[in-house]
Amino acid sequence: MDWSTYYPKFVDSTTTGTPRQLVKDVTVADIGCGFGGLLMALSPLMPEELIIGMEIRLRVAEFVQQKISALRVQHKDDGLYQNIACLRANTMKFLPNFFKKSQLSKIFLCFPDPHFKARKHKARIVSTTLNSEYAFVVKPGGIIYTITDVEDLHVWMVQHFEKHPTFERLSKEEEDSDPSVKVMAIETEEGKKVERNEGQKFIACFKRLEDEPWIE
Amino acid sequence: MLTPFQKLLYNGFGSRKVLVAASGPCLRTFDYSSGHIISRWSYLDLDAPAGNKSSDLHDEDDAPPRKKHKIDSGNASDSVSTEILIENGSGRQKPRRNGFAAPCITHLTATADGRHVVIISGEDKAIRVLEMTEEGGLHQFSKRVLPKRPSALTLTPEDQILCADKFGDVYSMPLLGQTIEKASNVDMQDQEPPIDELFKPAATSKTVHTKHNLRILELQQKQKKTKKASTTELQFEHNLILGHVSLLTDIASVRLQTPEGRSRTYILTSDRDEHIRVSRSVPQAHIIENFCLGHEQFVNKIHVPSWQPGTLISGGGDDYLLVWDWRTGTIRDKLDLKSLLAQSQTNTGETTTFPISVSGIWSVETMSGSGSIIIACEKMNGLFTFALSSEGQIIIGQSIFKQLSHNVLDVAIVQHEQRIVVSLDIMHRPGSGEITAAHDHSSFVVVLHLQSDGTWEEMKELIAVNTHAQQTKEVLTESLDPTVWSGVFYNAEHLRKRGPLADAEEEL
Numbered sequence: 126m127d128w129s130t131y132y133p134k135f136v137d138s139t140t141t142g143t144p145r146q147l148v149k150d151v152t153v154a155d156i157g158c159g160f161g162g163l164l165m166a167l168s169p170l171m172p173e174e175l176i177i178g179m180e181i182r183l184r185v186a187e188f189v190q191q192k193i194s195a196l197r198v199q200h201k202d203d204g205l206y207q208n209i210a211c212l213r214a215n216t217m218k219f220l221p222n223f224f225k226k227s228q229l230s231k232i233f234l235c236f237p238d239p240h241f242k243a244r245k246h247k248a249r250i251v252s253t254t255l256n257s258e259y260a261f262v263v264k265p266g267g268i269i270y271t272i273t274d275v276e277d278l279h280v281w282m283v284q285h286f287e288k289h290p291t292f293e294r295l296s297k298e299e300e301d302s303d304p305s306v307k308v309m310a311i312e313t314e315e316g317k318k319v320e321r322n323e324g325q326k327f328i329a330c331f332k333r334l335e336d337e338p339w340i341e
Numbered sequence: 342m343l344t345p346f347q348k349l350l351y352n353g354f355g356s357r358k359v360l361v362a363a364s365g366p367c368l369r370t371f372d373y374s375s376g377h378i379i380s381r382w383s384y385l386d387l388d389a390p391a392g393n394k395s396s397d398l399h400d401e402d403d404a405p406p407r408k409k410h411k412i413d414s415g416n417a418s419d420s421v422s423t424e425i426l427i428e429n430g431s432g433r434q435k436p437r438r439n440g441f442a443a444p445c446i447t448h449l450t451a452t453a454d455g456r457h458v459v460i461i462s463g464e465d466k467a468i469r470v471l472e473m474t475e476e477g478g479l480h481q482f483s484k485r486v487l488p489k490r491p492s493a494l495t496l497t498p499e500d501q502i503l504c505a506d507k508f509g510d511v512y513s514m515p516l517l518g519q520t521i522e523k524a525s526n527v528d529m530q531d532q533e534p535p536i537d538e539l540f541k542p543a544a545t546s547k548t549v550h551t552k553h554n555l556r557i558l559e560l561q562q563k564q565k566k567t568k569k570a571s572t573t574e575l576q577f578e579h580n581l582i583l584g585h586v587s588l589l590t591d592i593a594s595v596r597l598q599t600p601e602g603r604s605r606t607y608i609l610t611s612d613r614d615e616h617i618r619v620s621r622s623v624p625q626a627h628i629i630e631n632f633c634l635g636h637e638q639f640v641n642k643i644h645v646p647s648w649q650p651g652t653l654i655s656g657g658g659d660d661y662l663l664v665w666d667w668r669t670g671t672i673r674d675k676l677d678l679k680s681l682l683a684q685s686q687t688n689t690g691e692t693t694t695f696p697i698s699v700s701g702i703w704s705v706e707t708m709s710g711s712g713s714i715i716i717a718c719e720k721m722n723g724l725f726t727f728a729l730s731s732e733g734q735i736i737i738g739q740s741i742f743k744q745l746s747h748n749v750l751d752v753a754i755v756q757h758e759q760r761i762v763v764s765l766d767i768m769h770r771p772g773s774g775e776i777t778a779a780h781d782h783s784s785f786v787v788v789l790h791l792q793s794d795g796t797w798e799e800m801k802e803l804i805a806v807n808t809h810a811q812q813t814k815e816v817l818t819e820s821l822d823p824t825v826w827s828g829v830f831y832n833a834e835h836l837r838k839r840g841p842l843a844d845a846e847e848e849l
């Protein structure tokens with residue numbers, strides 16, 4: 126994976142070779158980032174982290190990447206928005222193609238498509254088997270953030286993460302004290318829509334635990 | 342005449358040496374030493390009329406195993422085949438979509454002790470465990486039907502069945518598990534929320550949703566009134582242990598010694614989307630240890646040689662094979678099959694125009710603690726064979742390509758003799774899928790013996806298998822249309838995604 130075109134300001138100039146290496150790895154992923162509202166909000170909040178938005182719709186991903194480029198130009202002087210980028214990917218299939226084991230410290234799953242029909246539940250972005258892949262790319266102690274306005278989906282996500290031995294749900298207090306939770310609730314496009322409709326938002330966050338010792 | 346064997350297995354059980362051959366929905370066993378037929382087994386004989394579409398999960402066929410068609414001739418050497426024709430059912434069986442009276446056997450394996458043979462038939466989604474009799478015959482011990490079509494099968498060192506389906510889920514189940522009242526609960530078992538909950542309106546009026554979602558919601562509410570809850574729970578012990586979001590093509594269970602002398606078991610899985618995944622074994626299969634990323638096309642087969650358990654060989658829709666250190670996911674070597682094939686064909690004057698699909702990878706261990714790797718490609722009339730260095734480098738010996746008279750369908754490994762039995766497709770023209778008129782003298786199977794220089798020598802053995810296959814007067818219930826058989830013999834290439842559109846389908 127060549128990240129250099131996504132984060133040109135973070136290319137390691139002390140090395141050569143292709144692809145060009147970055148001075149640090151991407152550590153935060155917004156999966157199904159849509160139009161990228163959360164990325165823009167997280168950028169100044171976590172200036173030390175490289176943040177990637179991943180979106181399956183090609184046109185949407187391109188749009189977000191253009192928006193980021195424009196923001197970078199506007200902010201030439203303060204150097205903002207260099208730490209965010211967006212790429213097109215079907216994360217349900219290709220997450221491990223982008224990240225090494227334990228590379229990420231945070232994953233955001235904001236307002237995922239609910240796929241109401243039971244027959245379509247396989248298409249949901251959270252499942253016990255998919256959660257193993259999230260566990261692979263997230264380091265122990267890292268956090269998965271989920272938010273939705275569909276209670277059924279919320280229950281589903283909680284059930285499936287809680288059933289996975291590698292995850293543990295954060296307590297209400299831990300959630301409340303995490304600034305990322307607030308940003309996720311108000312800065313995503315979907316979050317804003319729900320806000321306007323005075324709808325409910327259901328939040329659940331899960332800590333990735335250490336792998337259990339091998340049973341040999 | 343019989344139809345070619347799409348699956349072939351050597352099975353040593355006690356002092357019995359048996360060749361198990363699957364032809365369409367039928368299994369035949371042959372005495373390996375003499376080549377004489379021992380028995381014929383088919384679930385056509387066991388199952389209720391197969392005409393009714395059996396998409397039902399709870400196919401009731403779990404009555405105690407019946408001994409049917411026991412045609413064991415007792416002493417296999419008293420030559421004449423004692424086959425009995427199917428006496429029931431066949432008249433009532435309507436041909437299925439695929440042109441067969443019953444689903445064809447797609448996977449065939451046996452336990453290490455040879456006592457049990459496990460088969461999968463694709464269309465009816467069934468896994469069957471068969472018991473081998475003293476005489477080398479087979480009878481059904483159990484039949485379990487999965488919710489989705491099984492696409493890969495293996496047994497763990499502890500004889501647990503691991504099987505995967507075309508939606509990427511992998512299940513484990515006990516070999517001798519029988520139908521039980523309720524599926525047992527284990528950690529990773531994916532449970533749908535209880536039915537009540539499923540049919541509870543999934544959103545409130547304040548939920549933001551598209552018109553589409555609204556429509557579904559209305560539908561759902563309607564359904565709630567009309568639809569009886571159909572339980573999706575399987576009626577036997579099984580656990581969902583891991584899953585890919587892709588068709589699962591192959592699965593391997595590997596036991597390794599750690600440097601500290603502890604033994605760890607892993608599960609390796611490959612999929613249609615280029616991935617090979619390394620997970621811990623049950624009960625920790627939810628922990629992914631690694632990925633082996635390097636293929637650009639579907640992966641169809643993965644194989645770990647017994648003498649070099651840290652090495653993995655993989656192949657599929659790419660022009661090349663990869664050799665891995667699978668614990669670290671590093672590529673040790675790469676073999677360009679396409680150019681090798683082109684070379685071998687300039688010798689014979691043929692040219693390959695169709696893309697390469699690896700359809701089988703096997704190995705035979707030698708005394709010296711190394712061995713020979715054997716590769717088959719779809720519609721290819723020959724085998725690639727090579728050795729491996731202890732660092733996982735490919736060592737090409739005298740010749741890497743062993744040409745055969747017809748396309749290879751399957752290979753049975755006879756480890757203790759360092760031989761293999763190759764099943765050939767005498768219905769189709771060598772090197773292609775074109776139909777050919779089978780000759781009466783065409784060999785259904787050939788025996789190859791590994792030589793000390795690493796080459797494979799053709800042996801004049803199992804002649805009785807070929808004679809039987811050519812001359813039997815058995816009335817076949819299977820379709821004889823070679824175009825139909827093509828679908829049974831050749832299914833790797835179907836995994837290839839075609840053009841950029843294949844990708845676009847994901848853009849919901």
Ligand SMILES: C[S@@+](CC[C@H](N)C(=O)[O-])C[C@H]1O[C@@H](n2cnc3c(N)ncnc32)[C@H](O)[C@@H]1O
Nearest residue numbers: 157158159180181215216217235236313314315
């Ligand atoms: C309802 S939108 C939410 C967008 C954004 N997170 C927000 O909260 O405003 C869900 C997004 O997930 C994307 N998506 C769905 N499945 C995906 C997948 N497998 N990989 C990547 N993105 C996906 C959809 O295209 C869509 O843009």
